Amino acid sequence: PSTAPDILSPEFAADPYPAYRTMREDFPLIHHHTTGGYIISRYEDIVRAFKDPVFTSRNYDWQIEPVHGRTILQMDGREHSVRRALVAPAFRGKDLREKFLPVIERNSRELIDAFRDAPEADLVGQYATRFPINVIVDMLGLDRADHGRFHVWYTSMIDFLGNLSQDPEIAAAGLRTRDELAAYMIPIIQDRRTCPGDDLLSVLCTAEIDGTRMSDEDIKAFVSLLLAAGGETTDKAIAGLFRNLLAHPEQLAAVREDRTLIPAAFAETLRFTPPVHMIFRQPCEDVEVSGGTIPAGATVTCLIGAANRDGSRYADPDTFDIFREDLTTGSAFSAAADHLAFALGRHFCVGALLAKTEVEVGVNHLLDAFPAMAFADGETPTETGVFTRGPGSLRVRFAGRA
Ligand code: HEM
Numbered sequence: 452p453s454t455a456p457d458i459l460s461p462e463f464a465a466d467p468y469p470a471y472r473t474m475r476e477d478f479p480l481i482h483h484h485t486t487g488g489y490i491i492s493r494y495e496d497i498v499r500a501f502k503d504p505v506f507t508s509r510n511y512d513w514q515i516e517p518v519h520g521r522t523i524l525q526m527d528g529r530e531h532s533v534r535r536a537l538v539a540p541a542f543r544g545k546d547l548r549e550k551f552l553p554v555i556e557r558n559s560r561e562l563i564d565a566f567r568d569a570p571e572a573d574l575v576g577q578y579a580t581r582f583p584i585n586v587i588v589d590m591l592g593l594d595r596a597d598h599g600r601f602h603v604w605y606t607s608m609i610d611f612l613g614n615l616s617q618d619p620e621i622a623a624a625g626l627r628t629r630d631e632l633a634a635y636m637i638p639i640i641q642d643r644r645t646c647p648g649d650d651l652l653s654v655l656c657t658a659e660i661d662g663t664r665m666s667d668e669d670i671k672a673f674v675s676l677l678l679a680a681g682g683e684t685t686d687k688a689i690a691g692l693f694r695n696l697l698a699h700p701e702q703l704a705a706v707r708e709d710r711t712l713i714p715a716a717f718a719e720t721l722r723f724t725p726p727v728h729m730i731f732r733q734p735c736e737d738v739e740v741s742g743g744t745i746p747a748g749a750t751v752t753c754l755i756g757a758a759n760r761d762g763s764r765y766a767d768p769d770t771f772d773i774f775r776e777d778l779t780t781g782s783a784f785s786a787a788a789d790h791l792a793f794a795l796g797r798h799f800c801v802g803a804l805l806a807k808t809e810v811e812v813g814v815n816h817l818l819d820a821f822p823a824m825a826f827a828d829g830e831t832p833t834e835t836g837v838f839t840r841g842p843g844s845l846r847v848r849f850a851g852r853a
Contacts, residue, residue, distance in 0.1 A: 455481045458490065458729075458752070459616055464837050467728065468769070471757035479741035486511070488731075488750035489740075492757035494764040494791070496740050500732050500753050501795040508798065509733030511750060518611045518625045519679070520672030524798065535801055537658045538677070541590065541651050542805040550649075551590055555809055558585045559816045567820055571827045574845040578817070579690040580606075583809055584682035591674060592650025593639070600635075604628050605682045612679065613838035629675070636671045651677075677802075685806045687726035687841030688717065689813050694832050694842045695720050695771050697825065702773050707818050715773045717810050718780040721759075721792035723771045728756040729838050730794055755791045756840070764789075781807065823850035 455478040456463060456470035463470050474481065474492040481490040488511075491497060500506045508527050510516070515524055523534050540546055562581055566572040584605050585598050593601070611625025640656055644664070647653035655670045665673075696703035696716060706712045730753045738745050745751055760768040765777055779789045786793065786803035793800035800806070817824075826832070827846035835843045 480743040494761035506732040522676040583685035587681040692720040722790035725792035
């Protein structure tokens with residue numbers, strides 16, 4: 452091809468993987484005419500962008516800041532590390548195992564109970580898009596009766612974050628959500644400051660950074676990030692995992708038989724169909740990448756979805772194979788992996804182990820509740836989204852049911 456693929460084109464939205472291949476092979480550094488930014492797609496280039504401190508954290512001006520406010524995603528150095536350290540313990544180790552595992556199990560069971568006896572269900576609409584957001588709402592110690600309201604809010608924030616073509620209605624809806632969430636959260640934040648409980652929101656409300664507490668607005672921004680980052684990504688990972696396994700029934704049967712394969716199925720899903728396809732960085736000085744120069748201050752789009760299918764890193768990269776030997780799956784106590792779906796370096800997903808735990812619980816519950824599963828008649832799940840991407844629906848038939 453003589454011209455580079457366009458990440459804003461309808462063909463790209465329909466299926467980005469052929470474009471990713473063309474980019475890796477022929478256009479490893481693209482200067483994008485509409486956004487004015489640069490795009491990289493090779494595994495080794497993206498690893499460098501995540502690890503080399505020359506690449507600072509920066510998102511498009513229209514994207515994260517307007518809907519969330521200033522969050523740890525936009526910070527570097529000590530400002531970033533002290534705030535990240537406030538929430539990190541809740542997402543691993545003893546807190547995760549003892550305090551939050553029962554929360555995860557309860558939320559998964561409640562959702563499955565609603566369709567346990569049905570002949571079929573939409574695993575996206577009835578399970579995946581509900582489960583992780585409900586968990587994070589409960590971890591924060593917010594009102595369980597408001598699960599439905601949070602589902603609406605996080606969907607609207609996600610639409611805003613993925614609004615690469617800048618649709619004005621989506622933008623306006625996202626900003627309305629920002630205001631509604633602030634009006635809901637600020638009185639609760641003020642209350643938790645004086646009456647803290649045993650929840651994650653109280654940790655944020657009482658923490659001191661260099662002797663000072665965070666402002667109401669900073670805490671609201673943190674909560675907003677946790678809702679979107681914790682909800683959407685894991686929802687797409689669960690849906691993607693089932694879609695990939697249902698499309699490969701022999702691998703589904705293997706996982707059903709041997710549940711110790713779930714981490715491999717999760718890691719291979721994250722490599723093959725990552726929930727987050729794009730992450731942004733900004734070099735603080737001119738850098739050479741794949742034979743070209745990215746000028747200081749430019750926004751760089753790192754295409755995780757392309758890097759994860761790089762043939763120089765993975766054998767037969769377009770094949771979904773939970774038994775592949777060239778992919779680390781992480782241990783029981785870590786989610787460390789060499790796919791780039793959680794990024795790498797200082798912003799490596801702080802919720803990775805929580806996500807892994809949710810997926811393990813969810814997959815086990817669903818396989819136990821439904822001894823046989825197949826795509827419902829006529830269901831050919833298609834992925835949607837360019838910034839984040841996953842199945843829009845996943846209608847599944849529980850074979851043997853009337
Ligand atoms: C950061 C992906 C689950 C919270 C990130 C980043 C990625 C990512 C790619 C790096 C962003 C960047 O460098 O700009 C995922 C995927 C998940 C997942 C694929 C599920 C499979 C979760 C969960 C939470 C969470 C369950 C819990 C609340 C966060 C936070 C950050 C982050 C707070 C910012 C970390 C920082 O800036 O230091 N995630 N995530 N994520 N994730 Fe996740």
